[in-house]
Amino acid sequence: MKTQSSSQKAISFAVGITPGEVIDAYGVGKVVASGNPRFEKDDLVVGVITWGEYSVVKEGTILNKLDSMGFPETYHLGVLGFSGLSAYGGFFELCKPKKGEKVFVSAASGSVGNLVGQFAKLFGCYVVGCAGSKQKVELLKEKLGFDDAFNYKEETDLKSALKRYFPDGIDIYFDNVGAEMQEAAVANMNAFGRVAVCGVMSEYTDAGKRAAPDMLDVVYKRITIRGFLAADFMNVFADFISTTSDHLRSGNMQAVEYITPGLENIPSAFIGLFRGDNIGKTIVKIAEE
Amino acid sequence: MKTQSSSQKAISFAVGITPGEVIDAYGVGKVVASGNPRFEKDDLVVGVITWGEYSVVKEGTILNKLDSMGFPETYHLGVLGFSGLSAYGGFFELCKPKKGEKVFVSAASGSVGNLVGQFAKLFGCYVVGCAGSKQKVELLKEKLGFDDAFNYKEETDLKSALKRYFPDGIDIYFDNVGAEMQEAAVANMNAFGRVAVCGVMSEYTDAGKRAAPDMLDVVYKRITIRGFLAADFMNVFADFISTTSDHLRSGNMQAVEYITPGLENIPSAFIGLFRGDNIGKTIVKIAEE
Known part of the structure; x- marks a missing residue:
């Protein structure tokens, strides 16, 4: 699955990262192959995906089909995401x-x-x-x-x-x-x-x-x-999406994104969060559509 | 009005007390004379009363007639009070x-x-x-x-x-x-x-x-x-009184009081609060019924 990932409020920062370890992030990707009847090839999906160009998502991981609603996929990690x-x-x-x-x-x-x-x-x-x-x-x-x-x-x-x-x-x-x-x-x-x-x-x-x-x-x-x-607010998720997408379409709200390209830049993008480098949502774009 | 007073959670502790100054407390007293049609001689009252053997309570001060409901008056400063x-x-x-x-x-x-x-x-x-x-x-x-x-x-x-x-x-x-x-x-x-x-x-x-x-x-x-x-909880005052007086009558709840007699002991009783001298509600009893 091709991915672009975003770090979430993640307590994992406090634990050490071992080289070679698999690190989860919240991301958007496209299915390249699926053994799960919920997903087909070329579906856009959003959920917990390991950081990488291709990821194997196991059964039981939070992953849902994504309707982009005409917005850039990155919006679903930031303004329309968590x-x-x-x-x-x-x-x-x-x-x-x-x-x-x-x-x-x-x-x-x-x-x-x-x-x-x-x-x-x-x-x-x-x-x-x-x-x-x-x-x-x-x-x-x-x-x-x-x-x-x-x-x-x-x-x-x-x-x-x-x-x-x-x-x-x-x-x-x-x-x-x-x-x-x-x-x-x-x-x-x-x-x-x-x-x-x-x-x-x-x-x-x-x-x-x-x-x-x-x-x-x-x-x-x-x-x-x-x-x-x-x-905690999944109960208002539908209201949130409806209100926010209306505001975005009418131009009343702006999506502010700080996109870093390339898998190799994940560490610096992540550290940049704690240095205040970013303006808006930090996103690492690993692959283009 | 004869009084027995109790210190409330009082930010006034932080300000200096000038000798001769009138200090308010929350207390129970008995009316000895009244110019207000709401109160008659010998009524029990509860409210903001200055610390003293006799107090003049001015219009606009929080003061209400007290129905002791068969409990000692001191209970209305502690377990049945604020x-x-x-x-x-x-x-x-x-x-x-x-x-x-x-x-x-x-x-x-x-x-x-x-x-x-x-x-x-x-x-x-x-x-x-x-x-x-x-x-x-x-x-x-x-x-x-x-x-x-x-x-x-x-x-x-x-x-x-x-x-x-x-x-x-x-x-x-x-x-x-x-x-x-x-x-x-x-x-x-x-x-x-x-x-x-x-x-x-x-x-x-x-x-x-x-x-x-x-x-x-x-x-x-x-x-x-x-x-x-x-x-902030005056809206549940009636429930509180009803529940608590039931518990007290059935013996399921105990009123714990720390009563100091005499006007002259107000300062030491007050300071004792901050030293942890008291067990339960600190009350200064200025006059007997």
Whole structure:
């Protein structure tokens, strides 16, 4: 099966990778031969595929036929895949936003963050994102419709920075990074504020770099901090696909992709995720159609 | 109005107390004179009353007539008051327990903790509490029906201690202390675990002593950490009173009170809360009926 793969929120980063070991990724591929009556030659499929030009997918692996619905296949790994579902489910199901609420997104140009911001804006929230470069900040403000955005690397005091961007407080914080940013967001949160913890970039690369939000704020402002995985939202998958594909077709939403060609570039693309190289969804394209 | 007062979860601890200043508390009293048609002489009342032998309660202050329902007046400050409502609302409304779930309570001999444990046991959960003395631990195990209890001061590694008491993991952690205990509880939590943050004893006395739970656990185990105040549960107040008074009358629940007599002992009783002197609800009795 020919594949293009994408790394998912993967705890496997924490374990060592042994040369020659088979590494799974979530990818799109085309069937070249099938011993399973569910699949025929030339079917497009999406699911858990090992990283490689050709993969043998065993019985019991998550794999489904893919209807591309006229979108590029890569969309089904990002905006219409688990990144999109994380953003949609995490924002709508977990944060239960109200129109006009103030939303802060960290790693806002990342695969999930950029979609949270776009969903939140289309829903009628006020949205500010942070990212790690001037180029990313410009993308958020100029192409993706964020109300405002800032480069966290230029801020010496995150708590004051958020106070500046949210003079009336934060209602929802979509957290992709953890650590000091979460602490600063909690400190700036309104009563009944919600923190959806989607990713913990700070801890992926340094286990000692933990968030220590002030629990007095959590109590007195009745804040909820909650973790989730995209798979928790399979019950809204159909709604998510329908809403998102409508937004994409009407041009109200943009798919932001960071495509690296070639099997040999998997390691650098993967490491790049933790260096902040990517803008949007990181995808390794192993073969053309 | 003659009063007996009780300190509530009070952020005012953080502000200095100026000699001569009027300090509010939540208390029970008897009306000696009234200019308000809602109250008559000799009515029992409960609400926000300044600490003192006699208080003038101004229009607009939270004050209600009290039907003692045959219970000692002090019960309406503890087990049938805001401590009870914190325990009942925090446990049932926020944690949404299922029978058989594993519940951990910190400061379990405190005013709220002891009631959470009792509610949880009566509901059908497995309950372990921690407290700071042998006497408190014995009370939990021998009088209040906890499945197990331990003295956290005798443990050098809280994470391992909780692993020992919860070999199958914790489903609900009712947190009255924050800091390392919260970190250890989160580390031992099962998928979809819930942390109800009721109090933050560690931070009341040392603002730098914050909890830094591992957000990777929060994400991958979909943990919810949520703060609350008793006042959030006024919608279940009637249920709470009815359930709790039934349990008290049948002898299934115990009211644990730590009563200090005399106006002059208010400061020491208050400070004692932060030293762990009290077992159960701290009440200062200023006048007898």
